[in-house]
Amino acid sequence: MLFARILRRPRNPEFPLSHLSTSLAATPSLSVESENRTFDLDLVVSQVPVRKGCEEISQALIENESLRDVEVSHDAVDRLLTKFRDDWKSALGIFRWAELMGRRFEHSEEAYDMIVDILGRTRQWDRMRMILDEMRSKERVRVSTVGKVMRRLSGAGRWEDAVSIFDELQDFGLEKNAEMMNLLLDTLCKEGWVEQARSVVLELKPHIPPDEHTFNILINGWCKIDRIDEAKWTIEEMKGYGFRPSVISFSTIIRFYCRHGRFQKVVDLLDEMEKTGCPPNIVTYTTVMHALAKADEYEDALALVERVKASRCEPDALFFNSWIYVLGRAGRVEDAVRVFELEMPNSGVLPNLSTYNTMTSMYCHHGEVLKASALLEHMEISGGCKPVVQTYYPLLKACFKMGKTDVLLSELLDEMVNKHHLSLDLSTYSLLIHGLCRANKCDRAFVLFEEMIGKDIIPRYQTCCLLLDELKQKCLFYAADQVEDVMKRL
DNA sequence: TTAGGGTTAG
Structure with missing residues (x-):
């Protein structure tokens, strides 16, 4: 029964490939390869139409004269999809455009996984399914693909659909084994569907015996939803199957006590680990150290x-x-x-990206924005890592704190978008809109609000309320109406 | 294939 459910298929796929091949045929010059083809990310990005459907986007890109000599490579698609990870219409439009631009172009495994993930995180289930079916017909579904699909489904509360993906594994050319079962269990547990995960284990037990990972995944799941008794009980069950609780099992339980500030329990467990010949490792110590700092x-x-x-x-x-x-x-x-x-x-x-993010945030927190900016330069030159949007959160926040909402803020945004090709995400838009409203610049906040709506990034309710209030106070009623319209749809 | 970190908003 549990495995009999079928994930909904698109009844009427909105993006038939046949349509696009017709348009390709209508523009024969596209198939002629120029000798000096290059790839210019900024150029492509600047030509992506805003507020259009994905079909219109790919069509517009195909017909765009200035993109005729663009070289489409796997790396180019990767960068574009990363750039548009929060904007599924542009991402899918670009994905289709790339297929038609590159001669006999086949997307890389990574690009397929990325588009599946983008469609999943933006909850475009039918379109995600469509790509998955295309991948299946080309025998290109990988374990990682299935993992992404299951994770997005579980994350959206569709745990039954995640389970039925497991049922379909053979159709995808993948084996139903312990690895795949654990992958399913992990996605279920990480999203809080622990009881469901347990049912899966019981149902599959005759075919796929649980292993050490299976139990650790369940222990983590129970701890995550604060059911420590079930977690401990799972440890006993694990022993019953002949597995000794590992450093991972212990560290997971320790993390639970850390989260609840029960540090005496943590100390007891650390001692028990030493005594039972399963000493804490660097992960265990890092967990405890971090929790102590937070407390x-x-x-x-x-x-x-x-x-x-x-x-x-x-x-x-x-x-x-x-x-x-x-x-x-x-x-x-x-x-x-x-x-x-x-x-x-x-x-x-x-140092890795997080090291730099931690340092940046620390500097900003202590009012040393210049040192933070200098570190950003350093991270690229000697650290070999590129900043992400999250790297900029503390810097942007510091701008508002210091009241530098003109030059410095614009420079930072320019650096993010034009130098590093980063796309502003929900958090960045929220931060900016809140900051600008407080700085009495709700007209600029509204421009950003419109921009995020255009990208299908749904604003938070509180953000709308704040913006609406400010706009009304400034008698910007047209804009206020627009915000109210969006709020009605939330 | 299982355990750890930072960055936003409120």
Whole structure:
């Protein structure tokens, strides 16, 4: 019964390929390859029409003279899809356009996975299904594809659909094995469907015996929804199957107690781990250290650093990031910089994007915006990582805090969009609209509001309320009506 | 294929 349900198929796919091939035939010059074809991301991005359907977008791109000599490569598609990850219409339009532009162009595995994920996260289920069916017919469905589909379905509450994807695995040319079962369970549990995951385990037990991962996934699921008794009971069940609880099982339970601030329990468990020959590792320590910092217990958190040094654990980037975070929160900026500049390199651990995000946020938090900007330059040149929208949140927030809502804000936005090709996401729009409203610039906030609506990014209700109030106060009634219209649809 | 971090809004 559980596995008999079928994911809805599109009754009338809105994007038939035949239609596009007709338009390709109508523009024969497209099939002629020029010798000097290059790829200019800015050019393509600038030619993507706004507020159009995906079909219109791909059509407009195909007919665009200035894009005739554009070289479409896998890397180009990757960058474009990343850029439009919050804007499914543009993403799908570009995806279709690329198929028609490149001669005998076949999308890469990554591009397929990306478009599936974009359609899933924006809840375009029929279109996601359509791509999945295309992939199936070309035998290009991978484990990662299925994982993305299941995750998006579970995340949207469609756990039954996620389960029926598992039922379809053979149609996709994939095997129903423990790995795939665990993938399904993990997506279910991470979205809180733990009881459903347990039913799946029981139902599949005769065909696919649970392994150590299966139990750890369930333990994590129970902890996530605060059902610690079931988590402990799962540990007993695990033993019954002949598996010893691992450092992962213990660390998961420890994380639960950390989240609830029950640090005496944490200490007891750390001792138990040592005694039972399953000593904590760097992940366990990082979890506890971070939780202590969040509970403002900085001295205890830093004492753990000493414990790590005395142990055999190899510190990694996540550990250093947490250490820097602890020091930042404790107001010890100089010490944090010392860890970043000396301790990390001395241990041979390279900073990653999160290290830079943590440092940036710490600087901004302490009013050192210039140092934060300088670090952004540094991260590209010597760190080899590119900033993401999240990197800019603290910087943008600092702009509003300092009242620099003209030049500095514009420069930052320009850097984000034009230099790094980042797309503003829901959080950025919310931050900007809230900030501009508070800075008495609701006219500019409204422009951004319209822009996000055009990209199908749904504003938060509170954002609408705030903007509406401000617009009414300034007697901008036309704009206020527009906001009210959007609110009615929320 | 299972466990850890940061960045937004309220």
